[in-house]
Amino acid sequence: MLTIRNLRVSINNKEILKGVNLEVKAGEVHAIMGPNGTGKSTLASVIAGRDIFEITEGEVTFNGKDLSDLSVDERAAEGIFLGFQYPVEIPGVSITNFMRTAVNEQRKYKGLDPMPASEFLAKMEEKKKMLDIHAKLANRSVNEGFSGGEKKKNEIFQMAMLEPKLAILDETDSGLDIDALKIVANGVNMLRRPDNAFLVITHYQRLLDYIVPDIVHVLYDGRIVRSGGKELALELEEKGYEWIKSEVEK
Amino acid sequence: MEETILTIKESLLSHFRQNRKLLGKADNQRIAGLREEALEYFNEQGFPDIKQEKWRNTDISKVLERSYSFQVEPPQYNTNSEKLFRCEVPGFDTLSVTVLNGWYVNGSTRLNYYENGMIVGSLRAAFEELPELVEKHYGRYADFKVHGLAALNTALAMDGIFIYLPDNVVAEKTLQMVSVINANEDTMIQLRNLIILGKNSKLTLVQCDDSIDDHRSFINTVSEFSLGENAKLDHYKLQNKNDRSALLNTSWFNLDKFANLSTNGISLNGGFIRNETYATLAGSGANADIYGLYLMDRNQHIDNQVFVDHAVPDCTSSEMFKGILDDHASGVFNGHILVRKDAQRTNAYQNNKNILISDKAVVDTKPFLEIYADDVKCSHGATVGQLDQEAMFYLRSRGISYENARMLLMYAFAAEVVNKISIESLRNRIDDLVKKRLRGELSICDQCVLHCNASEQRAMFKIDMSRI
Numbered sequence: 037m038l039t040i041r042n043l044r045v046s047i048n049n050k051e052i053l054k055g056v057n058l059e060v061k062a063g064e065v066h067a068i069m070g071p072n073g074t075g076k077s078t079l080a081s082v083i084a085g086r087d088i089f090e091i092t093e094g095e096v097t098f099n100g101k102d103l104s105d106l107s108v109d110e111r112a113a114e115g116i117f118l119g120f121q122y123p124v125e126i127p128g129v130s131i132t133n134f135m136r137t138a139v140n141e142q143r144k145y146k147g148l149d150p151m152p153a154s155e156f157l158a159k160m161e162e163k164k165k166m167l168d169i170h171a172k173l174a175n176r177s178v179n180e181g182f183s184g185g186e187k188k189k190n191e192i193f194q195m196a197m198l199e200p201k202l203a204i205l206d207e208t209d210s211g212l213d214i215d216a217l218k219i220v221a222n223g224v225n226m227l228r229r230p231d232n233a234f235l236v237i238t239h240y241q242r243l244l245d246y247i248v249p250d251i252v253h254v255l256y257d258g259r260i261v262r263s264g265g266k267e268l269a270l271e272l273e274e275k276g277y278e279w280i281k282s283e284v285e286k
Numbered sequence: 287m288e289e290t291i292l293t294i295k296e297s298l299l300s301h302f303r304q305n306r307k308l309l310g311k312a313d314n315q316r317i318a319g320l321r322e323e324a325l326e327y328f329n330e331q332g333f334p335d336i337k338q339e340k341w342r343n344t345d346i347s348k349v350l351e352r353s354y355s356f357q358v359e360p361p362q363y364n365t366n367s368e369k370l371f372r373c374e375v376p377g378f379d380t381l382s383v384t385v386l387n388g389w390y391v392n393g394s395t396r397l398n399y400y401e402n403g404m405i406v407g408s409l410r411a412a413f414e415e416l417p418e419l420v421e422k423h424y425g426r427y428a429d430f431k432v433h434g435l436a437a438l439n440t441a442l443a444m445d446g447i448f449i450y451l452p453d454n455v456v457a458e459k460t461l462q463m464v465s466v467i468n469a470n471e472d473t474m475i476q477l478r479n480l481i482i483l484g485k486n487s488k489l490t491l492v493q494c495d496d497s498i499d500d501h502r503s504f505i506n507t508v509s510e511f512s513l514g515e516n517a518k519l520d521h522y523k524l525q526n527k528n529d530r531s532a533l534l535n536t537s538w539f540n541l542d543k544f545a546n547l548s549t550n551g552i553s554l555n556g557g558f559i560r561n562e563t564y565a566t567l568a569g570s571g572a573n574a575d576i577y578g579l580y581l582m583d584r585n586q587h588i589d590n591q592v593f594v595d596h597a598v599p600d601c602t603s604s605e606m607f608k609g610i611l612d613d614h615a616s617g618v619f620n621g622h623i624l625v626r627k628d629a630q631r632t633n634a635y636q637n638n639k640n641i642l643i644s645d646k647a648v649v650d651t652k653p654f655l656e657i658y659a660d661d662v663k664c665s666h667g668a669t670v671g672q673l674d675q676e677a678m679f680y681l682r683s684r685g686i687s688y689e690n691a692r693m694l695l696m697y698a699f700a701a702e703v704v705n706k707i708s709i710e711s712l713r714n715r716i717d718d719l720v721k722k723r724l725r726g727e728l729s730i731c732d733q734c735v736l737h738c739n740a741s742e743q744r745a746m747f748k749i750d751m752s753r754i
Binding site for chain 2: 084085086107108109111112113117118120123124126127128129134135137138139141142145177194198
């Protein structure tokens with residue numbers, strides 16, 4: 037589904053990703069772990085199409101399409117979803133209309149007619165129920181005045197509405213208490229299907245107790261220095277990132 | 287044929303002398319004196335120019351480089367004019383009065399006396415039929431010495447709208463006053479309105495300025511509003527003018543004890559617009575909310591000048607002006623709050639926010655507080671910026687196209703002012719107009735800005751904005 041080959045990325049002439057290789061197949065959940073400042077969020081943003089980064093080498097393909105040919109919104113319509121680490125507040129735009137616009141624009145990209153209003157509202161209700169989100173959240177302006185937990189739940193809600201093929205969750209667990217974490221993880225687990233995939237970026241192993249990954253990667257200094265099964269996350273938890281540092285620098 | 291500013295001034299002065307008898311037919315002694323005094327002031331001061339602090343960023347000289355015709359008698363209009371200006375908004379029951387080229391044109395030239403006591407009609411008629419009421423209020427609130435154009439209006443004005451609500455009268459229907467220009471030549475108009483609200487009275491007033499042709503025009507309007515004790519005025523200005531028109535709207539509001547004013551100016555189009563709002567909080571407990579939204583592009587220019595005078599204790603005022611400027615458009619905001627020495631426990635707020643879409647668009651914003659009392663709560667703020675890039679990325683990452691993401695953010699920005707419109711049907715209608723404007727689909731209507739045929743489609747945004 038997602039293939040990253042030798043990806044090198046810079047911002048303001050500073051190289052952040054120094055040759056990343058990654059292959060994500062349908063039905064898989066990948067976790068990317070690593071200390072702060074090693075390029076995890078950069079990787080997420082580059083896949084989503086943030087244009088403040090410069091790709092100096094390598095390529096990213098999604099279902100065979102070179103992502104560099106696609107704009108941010110085209111990537112989304114192709115099925116890529118980014119759950120933001122810091123969701124943006126947009127006063128004046130309600131979640132309902134935000135989602136309706138997004139759903140219908142993605143449908144338009146696929147040559148489909150807009151979703152009838154009744155169908156859309158029913159879908160909203162269904163997803164809200166599934167994720168245990170209260171109605172009032174959906175009628176408020178996007179993220180405005182939301183608590184950290186509400187913002188992250190709102191990201192998962194949007195993911196549920198848009199039904200992406202590949203969801204990238206950028207530190208969705210940061211700043212969440214255990215109850216909110218469970219709701220987020222539960223949402224992801226419910227949305228797991230054989231034809232979609234998840235890329236879960238996290239600093240802590242904690243989230244992986246609830247979202248069990250198939251493959252864990254460790255990103256360190258702009259490279260994936262180690263990949264393994266879910267045991268790798270536990271090993272990291274136990275030995276700490278210092279262990280990776282010393283392993284790499286050996 | 288182009289003339290210089292000097293010639294325009296001279297022709298106006300001679301216009302005054304030649305038509306002196308026609309101009310003040312029903313004036314009493316004080317008002318006749320006011321005319322003379324104002325003309326003398328205009329003669330001395332001339333037109334405002336960019337050397338004056340309050341006109342520094344609004345250059346009116348280009349507007350005055352033209353020759354304009356003046357009319358000293360009402361135009362001969364055909365019988366269809368009433369039909370032509372009928373403005374219908376679904377679910378919005380209005381009583382509409384129209385001025386055509388500065389002259390009241392609603393059937394009878396006499397005032398209309400309504401059963402509830404309300405009186406509506408032409409200012410000329412009011413001079414003749416209600417001289418005592420006119421004497422009590424006319425020229426009492428507007429200070430013609432603010433600039434030469436206000437003086438010019440005071441010297442030359444002959445007609446406009448007159449509205450009177452006696453004490454304790456609530457106008458159930460919204461009153462809509464429409465000023466339309468339809469002339470075969472470039473016209474200069476001195477329009478004068480007088481609106482009097484008695485104690486405990488209540489009025490919703492929509493003031494529309496529209497072009498219905500592509501001629502140049504220069505409308506110089508002075509409006510005086512008197513709000514008696516505990517009176518409530520909901521006032522809206524809608525401006526949708528062609529790019530060749532110039533509009534100066536100077537409005538003076540005088541608020542007695544516990545009077546409540548809400549005035550909201552929505553400027554959608556216009557080559558040159560300057561709105562001056564003067565609110566005097568003259569009685570304790572009075573409140574003035576002054577809002578504005580301007581969406582300008584091409585070479586359009588918008589200037590909002592607001593002066594709030596907290597003359598007595600325990601009054602409140604708030605201002606919120608928002609603007610989006612594209613292309614070479616330019617904007618000015620000048621907000622001045624004066625809190626006089628005795629005006630303790632004043633609560634005043636002022637804000638101006640601007641988004642510049644192109645790097646050629648400019649805005650000059652100047653919030654200004656002048657406070658002489660010591661127990662007050664005042665705040666002000668002003669911002670000029672671009673669309674939030676983080677928000678753009680966020681919206682687009684959900685599949686929303688660049689154009690629609692941009693539109694959504696502009697709309698959301700404007701919505702804060704639109705949402706302050708308390709009449710739902712009017713709010714929805716203006717909401718539609720704002721969407722159309724942002725999508726570049728709003729033409730200078732061939733009829734009034736509020737006109738909408740039943741067959742007209744609502745502006746589709748692909749989104750149901752009504753739920754925002």
